[in-house]
Amino acid sequence: MVARIWLVAGVMVTMAGTAAAQSRQTVSLQASALVTTINGPSFENYGLSAAPGGELQVRVNIQPGDFSLGGGFQFSKHTGTFNATDSKVNLTGFFLEPRYAIRTTSRTLRPYLAGRIALLKQALSYGTGTGAIDVTANGTAFGGGGGFAVRLSPNVNFDLGAAFTSANFGEYQDNGTPTGEDAKGGSSYVIKAGVTIGIGK
Numbered sequence: 001m002v003a004r005i006w007l008v009a010g011v012m013v014t015m016a017g018t019a020a021a022q023s024r025q026t027v028s029l030q031a032s033a034l035v036t037t038i039n040g041p042s043f044e045n046y047g048l049s050a051a052p053g054g055e056l057q058v059r060v061n062i063q064p065g066d067f068s069l070g071g072g073f074q075f076s077k078h079t080g081t082f083n084a085t086d087s088k089v090n091l092t093g094f095f096l097e098p099r100y101a102i103r104t105t106s107r108t109l110r111p112y113l114a115g116r117i118a119l120l121k122q123a124l125s126y127g128t129g130t131g132a133i134d135v136t137a138n139g140t141a142f143g144g145g146g147g148f149a150v151r152l153s154p155n156v157n158f159d160l161g162a163a164f165t166s167a168n169f170g171e172y173q174d175n176g177t178p179t180g181e182d183a184k185g186g187s188s189y190v191i192k193a194g195v196t197i198g199i200g201k
Contacts (some may be wrong), residue, residue: 025198026060030159034196038089040186041138042169043094046126047080054144055192057097070097074118082110082126091188093120093141111148116141116165117164122183124172137183139169157196164189 012195022051057072075092095118118141125134147161169183 010106021154025155025200026061027200028061028122028157028196028198030057030059030070030072030194030196031055031161032057032192034074034076034190034192036091037189038076038091039188040182040185041076041184042122042167042186043089048078048087048089049080051076051078053077053091055095055194059094059097059099059196060069066101066103068099068101070099071095072097074193085127087126088124091120092123093118095141107151109148109150111146112161112185113144113146114161114163115144116163118142118165118167120167120169122169124183135172135174135179137169137172138183139183139187141165141167143188145190147192149161155198157198159194159196161190162191163190 011161034049034054034055036053037050038048046098053074053076055072055074057070059068059070061068071094073092074124075090077090077138078091080087080089095116098110099114099118102113104110120141121141122137122139123134124136125132127133133191143163143165145161145163147159150158150160152158166185166187170181172179
């Protein structure tokens with residue numbers, strides 16, 4: 001799946017021609033598909049695999065062409081095996097993503113650096129019958145990464161990026177009741193590909 005994303009990126013760069021690499025619009029909407037891996041004490045016992053997900057965000061240019069701030073919603077769904085039974089972790093949350101676009105001589109391609117601050121919710125379930133566990137935990141995540149934007153039209157960019165984040169979760173809860181068990185922390189690597197649409201002229 002990762003290889004396919006990079007292949008699509010190459011095709012988009014070729015198709016973009018000599019258009020400018022950044023949207024002129026102050027406000028834009030971005031939708032992205034994600035591939036996410038999760039690791040660390042909060043996840044390592046459940047045999048979880050890399051998983052698909054997505055994010056939606058609104059982005060505002062603070063200084064058009066260089067600085068912007070995005071905010072939105074993200075999710076990913078992970079499956080695995082724990083004690084010979086299926087396990088599942090769903091991660092959802094809201095985030096802020098400041099971004100700095102690096103000026104280059106290219107009118108097609110614009111690289112960028114980005115940060116990430118997120119409020120996350122982890123929903124963990126495994127087991128069957130009377131031994132089934134279904135708990136949640138809230139946490140915060142911090143990280144950063146980078147990528148590039150390719151100008152496809154005056155209002156549309158193709159966006160490809162990667163990021164690393166580290167998260168810390170609080171106590172697990174079972175239907176709102178604390179379980180006494182700390183959900184601990186974890187980390188994730190994300191590759192995302194999406195489309196940004198500028199609003200207005």
